[in-house]
Amino acid sequence: MTTDLDLAPLTGSPAGLAELAGAATRAAGALHGVRDDLARVAGALRGHRSGAVDAARELLARLTLDVVLCADVLRTVAGVLAQRATGLTSEQDAAARALTARDDALARLARAEADEVLALRADPLVPLPDAARDAWDARVRAVQAREDVAAAERAWRDARDAKDSASRQAAPLLDGLADARAVAVSARHGVGAADHATAWARGTDLAARVPVALGGDRRARDAARTDLFAAMTAADGDPALWTAFWDAVDPASLLAVLGTDPPPGAVTALSGGLGVWAASAARDEQRDLGDRLVRGVGVGTATADRAARLGDLLGAARLPAAVWTGAADAVVERHRATGQDDVEATDLAPLVVAVADGLSAHPRAALDHLAPVDPDDLRERLHVWFGATPPDGWPDGGVAVTGMLAAAVAVGSRADVPTQQRTALVVSVVTKVVHGYRGLLSVNAPVGGSAVGNVVDVYRPYLESVDENVHLQQDGDPRPGPGLLLTDLGDRGRVEGTSIPWSTAQPRLDPFALREVITATSATPADAGRWLSALDDHVEATVTVATERDLGPDARERLFLDTLDDVGFVSGSIQSPVIADAEQATGLGSVAATGAGVGLSLATAFSSAGVSVAATAAGAALPGLVPDHVDAARSEVLRTEPTLRDRFAAPLNRAAVDLDVAAGASPDDAERRNEALAPGGEGATKSFGNGYALGSDLARTLGETT
Secondary structure, rough: OOOOOOOOOOOOHHHHHHHHHHHHHHHHHHHHHHHHHHHHHHOOOOOOOHHHHHHHHHHHHEEEEEEEEHHHHHHHHHHHEEEEHHHHHHHHHHHHHHHHHHHHHHHHHHHHHHHHHHOOOOOHHHHHHHHHHHHHHHHHHHHHHHHHHHHHHHHHHHHHHHHHHHHHHHHHHHHHHHHHHHHHHHHHHOHHHHHHHHHHHHHHHHHHHHHHHOOOOHHHHHHHHHHHHHHHHHHOOOHHHHHHHHHOOOOOHHHHHHOOOOHHHHHHHHHHHHHHHHHOOOOHHHHHHHHHHHHHOOOOOOOHHHHHHHHHHHHHOOOOOHHHHHHHHHHHHHHHHOOHHHHHHHHHHHHHHHHHHHHHHHHHHHHHHHHOHHHHHHHHHHHHOOOOOOOOOOOOOOOOHHHHHHHHHHOOOOOOOHHHHHHHHHHHHHHHHHOOOOOOOOOOOOOOHHHHHHHHHHHHHHHHHHHHHHHHHHHHOOOOOOOOOOHOOOOOOOOOOOOOOOOOEEEOOOHHHHHHHHHHHHOOOHHHHHHHHHHHHHHHHHHHHHHHOOOOOHHHHHHHHHHHHHHHHHHHHHHHHHHHHHHHHOOOOHHHHHHHHHHHHHHOOOOOOOOOOOHHHHOOHHHHHOOOOHHHHHHHHHHHHHHHHHHHHHHHHHHHHHHHHHOOOOHHHHHOOOHOOOOOOOHHHHHHHHHHHHHHHHOOOOOOOO
């Protein structure tokens, strides 16, 4: 829109607008002809049946919809341009008449002023009364001329303002129609081009009202917010309006306006509109808005309210991956820029939870965010998400951040080898980070329930290398820093002396840190059961490997014994709180509660072997904890070991026997050949027992064995 010079002819070309309107009308008419042609082609396909014909019909249907939509847009554009051409003609004519009237009034003013001067300089021969009368008459005419000049200038400005107002009304209509993606969104929602253009204008107007609601005194602000929220609620479900709104609104102003108590209807409308906008926006636009939304939280006393409102807004929206990626990157950048003390972490918690939860729905995006190629960047990002926990934990108990990690690991551990390696590095780093200062598992509020399930899922692909990581530690390998792979340390493969590969790239895990992770996430029978279920699956997967690779008896036995090493360490780690709590106990109550809640019920409530010696120990052993808490606790953990060993050794032994019988051995020979794998066999007892002792803390260091 051009700016007109003051008191000059109004700019613009009605003829040019009319010509454009005519061209748009002709183009719309031509498209109607195209639509008819497409209909004839579609008609010619009737009665034909084939894959190619079906594809052609589908293409014709899409083309027809596009043609009809384009014709509708062109017809609407033609109407706006034609109306504007007519209006501009009227406005220019009115301005021209005003300028002519002003010129005439200025000429009259000049003559009147000259006549007054002449009258005051009258010839002495002219009678004085006549001279005075002529001067007065000239002065009256001058006053009238000045009033006419002012009236003409007002008329010109009225014409200019009318032109500006009409142009401002037409501009958003045309802008909305020029946005092809927005028009297409409206069309999919059954909104025609004309209604789309009108709704688009309302959306830009609604966005413009947001900063206005921040101005004035408190009463004015409250009134403006009330009106704004009412308008937002009323606009719920209008695709064109919300596309225009989210294109134009400033996120920081919006979060400031939402304040502490926005009406739920307004938040719902905003969230739904954000989803509509994002569904049609380009990836870069989506990412940019995610970034700007998080940056809009700002700093200061209002941070908590704004973060909470943005968390509500994002939590209710269905958004593509790029929005969440932009938001997640902004969370990391904010941490880099400001650090993050306890207050900041608490204030931002609802927002961080919403972003992590949103990213969890897009596993590959979650992986790419958490596992960048740069290892330093990877460590920093993981520290932000898993090492900067609010002092009292996440408001959702850690479900969102652990869900994001589990989703990333699930997709990354099954991807190509370089991606597997990045994923394994993530787990290696996280295993240490979660126990650092403000780590996920070191703050005042322990994770539980679904969050524990997520943690277990993170380690499922890597249970097969627990034994290898423990043995590296026992063999004198220095306690590893985070961010290493087994292949970085001359990895011997899954089973030494065989060609059995890892199912996925394996991380170098610090066994001490891994034990702490398992211990912290198995504090209840239900949580311990999640780990045991994962171990059951690991045993089943091992049997599948042995079956599919048609291993010989020796290689199979080594594989099965290594697996018992794996499950023994994890099972022992589940039991370690029994000993740890006994060491800290000051009386029978705490030890009894811990032993009954974790140690005993672990072996009975979840054991596939049923009630065993551990069940009897529930009534008999706990009183013995009074004189010597630690020794009694260790004894209790030892009594639990056979039940757990049987749970995992029995299916491996059965599988080995069945495979040998299938290969032609007699049942008795197969039983004898696999005696080492029997639950009470020497091999199973040693393999499971060593890992169990280390994990449960029966052995005081990872260099000790039973």
